Amino acid sequence: MAQGTTLQKAIELVTKATEEDRNKNYEEAQRLYEHGVEYFLHAIKYEAQGDKAKDSIRAKCCQYLERAEKIKASLKKGHKKPIKDGESESKDDKKSDSDSDSDDPEKKKLQSKLEGAIVVEKPHVKWSDVAGLDAAKEALKEAVILPIKFPHLFTGKRIPWKGILLFGPPGTGKSYLAKAVATEANNSTFFSVSSSDLVSKWLGESEKLVRNLFELARAHKPSIIFIDEVDSLCSSRSENESESARRIKTEFLVQMQGVGNDTDGILVLGATNIPWVLDAAIRRRFEKRIYIPLPEEHARLTMFKIHLGNTPTQLNEEDLKELASKTEGYSGADISIVVRDALMQPVRKVQTATHFRYATGPSPKNKDIIMDDLLTPCSPGDDGAKEMTWMDVDGDKLLEPPVTMRDVIRSLATSKPTVNDEDLKKLQKFTEDFGQEG
Incomplete structure (x- = not known):
């Protein structure tokens, strides 16, 4: 997504909201104010550069939220027209609300902080973009897509999964699967949170953030809460850990499956590379624990x-099959790096070439037009070789050399797998004890 697009969308929404407010279409204005604030919070998290810009956007958010709340409160009480911006409510109204909303400003502040975790823009990753991992995809469809599409299937004792843990070596596609869930679960609100969203330096605020996250998820259900690197929040409890860390874990346990907490319509999706450090009580709350292994040969072929x-490229099906068999022990991320390095080899050939020759091929600007005066790098002994460097070639006249099998083999020799055997043994042991194959 282009930088600044979310911020532009937010500005458009609040501009429309102020117009509707001026035209006394208060319900529409309130909806637009809230929608605009969602986009602003998304912009703070992913686009805004520098603290000044972020503080400025936060101040605007508070202003628009305050106005939206005034309209909402006024419409709820049945007033014909909401109070003007800047006016205060009558004493009687304040008195009646004082008890119920005494801690509301603080709650609102925490929830607005968390709303930045809502994924507003879909990542555009489909199930078909994820190579292999059929068991993991089926479990996620079972937990996310089917209950929304066919709610009548999940009645009585048949209830969808409430917690799914994806574990496996780094770079095998755990977070990528979560992106596919965010894209495919159209009607669900997707919260993507990490420890930085939930841990605060202020005493008692971290557990309030956890509680507010689940309250926000209940308000926007059906919801999916995705926690990447869940081990950083929920490692095993011990005697020498800090009080604040223990309280966060306790709140997490209570919210995921505690007395008096409604978890209908909420799926907690966790991802970790080191599942053996998770607390036993947290592990139990993730009902499905799916091992995301290193890709098999057919999955590696698809990844290439x-x-x-x-x-x-000059690679044919046989070449790709050979590459898939040579990359045993490579993760999806490792294969991505090998291919990226191989794709740079033609660029390096252009940079280091001392001779170029004329060739026929599609125009760099328009692939439908075939040109016969393009220049491509060649060996000094080739027919028609002209001594020149890439600096002498016109930008519109360069024909890029195709990627060859030799290029990929060269990249394969320099890019080694990142997963070691020791970690794989630990993951295999954890799968045998607590998990299922993905």
Whole structure:
């Protein structure tokens, strides 16, 4: 997504909201104010650069939220027209609300802080973009898509999964699967949180943030709460850990499956590379624990095809199969790096070439037009070789050399797998004890 697009959308929404407010279409104005604030919070998290810009956006958010709340409160009480911006409510109204909303400003502040975790823009990752991992995809469809599409299937004792833990070596696609869930679960609100969203330096605020996260999820249900690197929040409890860390874990346990907490319509999705450090009580609350292993040969073949895309290449199906068999022990991320390095080899050839020759090929600007005066790097002994460097070639006249099998083999020799055998043994042991294959 282009930088600044979310911020632009937020500005458009609040501009419309102020127009509707002026035209006395108060319900529409309130909806637009709240929608605009959601986009502003998303912009703070992913786009705003520098503390000044963030503080400025936060101040605006508070202003628009305050106005939206005034309209909401006024409409709820049946007033014909909401109070003007800047006016205060009557003493009687204040008195009647004083008890119920005594801690409301603080709660509102915490919830507005968490609303930045809502994924407003979908990541556009489909199930078909995830190579292999069929068991994991089926479990996620069972937990997320089916209950929304066919709610009548999940009645009585048949209830959807409330917690799914994805564990496995780094770079195998755990977070990528979560992106696919965010894209495919159209009607669900997707919260993507990490420890930085939930841990605060102020005493008692961290557990309030956890509680407010679940309250926000209940308000926007059906909801999915995705916690990446869940081990940083929920490692095993011990005697020498800090009081604040213990309280966060306790609140988490209570919210996920505690007395008096409604978890209908909420799925907690966790991802970790080191599942053996999780607390036993947290592990129990993740009802499905799915091992996301290193990709098998057929999945590696698909990954090579996905990462090569439509780049000009001389690789055929047999070459790709050979590469898939040579990359045993490589994760999806490792294969991505190998292909990216191989795709840079033609660029390096252009940079280091001392001779170029004329060739026929599609125009760099328009692939439908075939040109016969393009220049491509070649060996000094080739027919028609002209001594020149890339600096002498016109920008519109360069024909890029295709990626060859030799390029990929060269990249494979320099890019080693990142997962070691020791970690794999630990993950295999955890799967045998507590998990299922993905």
